[in-house]
Amino acid sequence: MSRTLSTRLGLLALVTALALTGCSGANDDDDDDGAPDPSGPTATRDPAPDPPAGSSAPPSPSASPPSASGSATPPPGTPSGSAAPGTTPAPGDQAASRWKPQPGLAWQWQLDGRSDPSVDVPVYDIDGFENTAADVARLHRDGRKVICYVNVGAWEDFRPDHTAFPTVLLGEPNGWKGEKWLDIRRIDLLRPIMERRFDMCRDKGFDAVEPDLMEGYGNKTGFPLTADHQLAYNRMIAEIAHARGLSVGLKNDLPQIPQLVDHFDFAVNEECAQFDECDRLTPFIAAGKAVFHVEYEGSTSGFCGESRRLKLSSMLKKLELDTWRKPC
Numbered sequence: 001m002s003r004t005l006s007t008r009l010g011l012l013a014l015v016t017a018l019a020l021t022g023c024s025g026a027n028d029d030d031d032d033d034g035a036p037d038p039s040g041p042t043a044t045r046d047p048a049p050d051p052p053a054g055s056s057a058p059p060s061p062s063a064s065p066p067s068a069s070g071s072a073t074p075p076p077g078t079p080s081g082s083a084a085p086g087t088t089p090a091p092g093d094q095a096a097s098r099w100k101p102q103p104g105l106a107w108q109w110q111l112d113g114r115s116d117p118s119v120d121v122p123v124y125d126i127d128g129f130e131n132t133a134a135d136v137a138r139l140h141r142d143g144r145k146v147i148c149y150v151n152v153g154a155w156e157d158f159r160p161d162h163t164a165f166p167t168v169l170l171g172e173p174n175g176w177k178g179e180k181w182l183d184i185r186r187i188d189l190l191r192p193i194m195e196r197r198f199d200m201c202r203d204k205g206f207d208a209v210e211p212d213l214m215e216g217y218g219n220k221t222g223f224p225l226t227a228d229h230q231l232a233y234n235r236m237i238a239e240i241a242h243a244r245g246l247s248v249g250l251k252n253d254l255p256q257i258p259q260l261v262d263h264f265d266f267a268v269n270e271e272c273a274q275f276d277e278c279d280r281l282t283p284f285i286a287a288g289k290a291v292f293h294v295e296y297e298g299s300t301s302g303f304c305g306e307s308r309r310l311k312l313s314s315m316l317k318k319l320e321l322d323t324w325r326k327p328c
Contacts, residue, residue, distance in 0.1 A: 099145055099207045099247045101266045101290035103311040109294060111149055111321040117142060119323065123313075125149060125210055125268070125292065128197070129159060133204040140205065147249070148201035152194055152237055153213025154179045164193050171222030174213070181213075181221035184233040195240050208247035210268050211237050215253040231259055238263040249292070254280045266290040269312075273303035278310055285311050304328035 107123035110116060115126040115135050124139050128148035139146045155165050157178040166189055171181035182190065201209055214234050217225040234253065238260075241248035247265035250257065254277055257267070261283045272278035273295050281291045293314040295303055300316050307314035307328050316326040 095242070098242070098245055098265070100288075101145070101208075101247070102288055103285050103290050103313070105290050105292075105313050106327060107292050107313055107315075108323075108325060109292070109315075109317060109321055110323055112323075115139065116323045117144075119325065121327075123147065123292070128201050128204070128206065128209075131204070136205040145207045146205070147208040147210050148204070148206035148246075149210045149212065150194075150197050150201065151179075151213055152182075152197075152211040153184065153216045154181055161193070161196065164196075172220055174219070174221075181216050181219070181223070183221075183223045184216055184225060185223065185229050187233060187236055190233075191236060191240070194237065198240050198244050198246065202244040202246060206246065208249065208265065209241045210249050210251060211241075212251050214251045215256075218255075227256065231256060234260055235263050250284075257281065257283050261287055261289070264289070266292065269293045271295055273306060273314075274298070278303075278306060278312065281312065282310060300326055300328055 101123065105123050106121040107125060108119040108121050109125045111125075111127050113127070113130055115124060115131055117124075117139055122144055123146075124144050125147040126135070126149060128150045136146050151159075154174050154176075155170050156162060165182070169183050169186055169189055171183060173179065174181050184190065198209060214237070215230060216223075217227055217230040230253070234250070234256070238248050249266045249268045250260055250264040251268045252270060253260070254269075254272070257280060264284075266289050267281055267284045269278075269281060269291060270293075272281060272293060274297065278293070281293075284291050291310075291312045293307065293312045294317045295314070296317060296319055298316075304314060312328075314328040318324050
């Protein structure tokens with residue numbers, strides 16, 4: 001469950017503070033004590049004890065090439081042209097069957113192993129490697145749309161395809177055990193690897209992809225990455241998802257939203273309220289595209305009012321990203 005380094009600063013202090021509160025919350029309850037329940041499944045990975053601080057992101061260029069489109073094949077078991085509540089088909093023949101989540105959809109984000117289907121929401125975001133086609137099919141039978149979490153910005157030594165990455169692509173550790181930043185300038189080497197990963201998402205029946213770590217250019221990766229490199233790589237990620245009939249979300253990377261909003265079908269954001277930057281996501285909402293948002297500290301009363309005003313799909317989660325959630 002990798003996240004950008006900007007969200008990782010002070011995570012250990014946060015975990016300690018949450019443990020000391022002694023408070024707990026139940027799924028989907030309405031009280032606003034704000035302290036996540038310290039109980040629950042153990043995360044599959046723990047943050048490194050002293051994650052490096054990410055540098056501030058450089059300015060992004062203003063120009064944006066036309067967005068790429070691809071074939072749109074609905075996932076197995078999904079009727080042609082069907083849409084979940086709160087979604088609309090995209091215009092045009094190629095994208096007509098691709099899922100287009102609209103603002104305000106409730107969601108569940110669980111990355112600590114196989115999905116727990118017990119949360120009554122229309123959208124699930126789960127790990128693409130740790131869940132099977134049968135897991136996705138069960139969620140579909142319950143009427144859910146399902147997003148495939150895949151790391152596209154860092155190498156992970158625990159993934160089954162870790163040997164497919166040439167060593168020339170591997171940079172500095174990113175603060176999470178077993179992970180190193182990728183040299184996203186090498187699209188020639190990374191594209192076929194990511195295509196195979198997205199093939200996996202498609203073949204398991206996922207409706208969309210959540211590509212993680214899409215703002216390496218603002219961090220100490222070991223490579224001289226620029227905003228232009230990141231824009232080119234992120235557009236490639238959107239292109240290969242769309243070519244497989246998958247919707248795709250822009251993960252964080254707030255500075256480049258103006259250049260990328262037309263290429264992505266929704267956004268996934270961590271801690272925009274914590275850093276007072278949720279208004280930077282309004283281009284997605286204005287375009288009729290969902291923003292799936294989480295906070296890791298504080299109480300829902302501290303951010304839900306603003307989230308409702310901005311039409312974000314917001315909730316409070318524990319750092320482990322287990323089944324616990326407290327939605328707005």
